[in-house]
Amino acid sequence: MIDKLELIELIDESQIHHEFLFSLFVSTRAAEMAAWGWSNPQALQFLSSQYDLQQRSYRQQFRNLKTYMICQAEQPMGVIQLEEQTNSIRIINLIIATSLQRLGIGTSVLRFLQSIAVQQRKSIELTVENTNLAKQWYIHLGFAVVSVQDWNSSMIWYPQQLVTNHPIKERYEVRWNTL
Numbered sequence: 001m002i003d004k005l006e007l008i009e010l011i012d013e014s015q016i017h018h019e020f021l022f023s024l025f026v027s028t029r030a031a032e033m034a035a036w037g038w039s040n041p042q043a044l045q046f047l048s049s050q051y052d053l054q055q056r057s058y059r060q061q062f063r064n065l066k067t068y069m070i071c072q073a074e075q076p077m078g079v080i081q082l083e084e085q086t087n088s089i090r091i092i093n094l095i096i097a098t099s100l101q102r103l104g105i106g107t108s109v110l111r112f113l114q115s116i117a118v119q120q121r122k123s124i125e126l127t128v129e130n131t132n133l134a135k136q137w138y139i140h141l142g143f144a145v146v147s148v149q150d151w152n153s154s155m156i157w158y159p160q161q162l163v164t165n166h167p168i169k170e171r172y173e174v175r176w177n178t179l
Contacts, residue, residue, distance in 0.1 A: 006072060007072065007073075007173050008071065008077070009072070009177035010071075010080065010109070010112075011068060011069040011070075011071050011177050012066070012067075013066065015069070015177075016067060016069045017069065021079050022047075022048070024078065025047065025051045025054070026047050027095075027097065027098050033047070058092055058093070062081075062090070062092055063083075064084055064085070065081060065082070065083050066081070066083070066084070067080075068081075068082070070096070070105065072105075076097075077097055077100050077105055078094070078096035078097055078105065078106070078109075079094070079095050080093065080094045080109060080113075081094075084122075085122075087123065088122050088123045088124065088125050089113065089117055089120075089122050089123075089125070090126065091124060091125070092126075094106065094109070094110075094134075107137075107141065108173075110141055111141075114141075114142075114157065117157070117159055118159040121159060122159070123156050123157060123159070125154070125155070125157075126138065126143070127153070127154050127155070128152065128155060129151055130151060130152060130153055135153060138157075139155075142157050143156065143157045144156055144157070
């Protein structure tokens with residue numbers, strides 16, 4: 001019996017729900033805001049300015065920045081921001097909604113991106129906070145740490161690393177959905 005894969009689409013910037021992207025950003029900072037003891041309006045005002053600064057900074061630093069909303073049946077599930085370079089694809093940001101993490105969505109998106117990188121003969125690069133649990137996930141998916149700074153680690157994946165010792169049963173099919 002063949003299991004039918006659930007479809008995940010990467011929706012380009014022209015169709016993005018910016019309110020959802022902001023809510024994802026807020027969810028990544030919830031614990032930090034709670035620790036500060038700020039009221040909800042104070043935290044939201046601060047996070048709104050932080051989100052705007054982050055997005056402006058990304059656009060200035062990464063001239064070829066592309067933002068894709070990760071969706072299933074038109075329901076937003078996450079976001080991935082990429083910059084395609086001559087010899088690599090750089091993951092600038094990858095967030096899956098907290099309630100949907102550990103379901104294989106991020107893995108399927110990353111495997112899809114790895115298949116694109118193989119076709120284009122490019123590496124995939126990213127930077128991750130040293131304390132972020134995703135660092136171990138990236139290592140499991142074949143990324144190697146190439147440098148460690150105070151707060152962050154730079155990681156890289158090469159096309160020849162696609163085959164791993166840990167086969168992953170795919171639950172999702174991922175494809176681009178662009179206008």
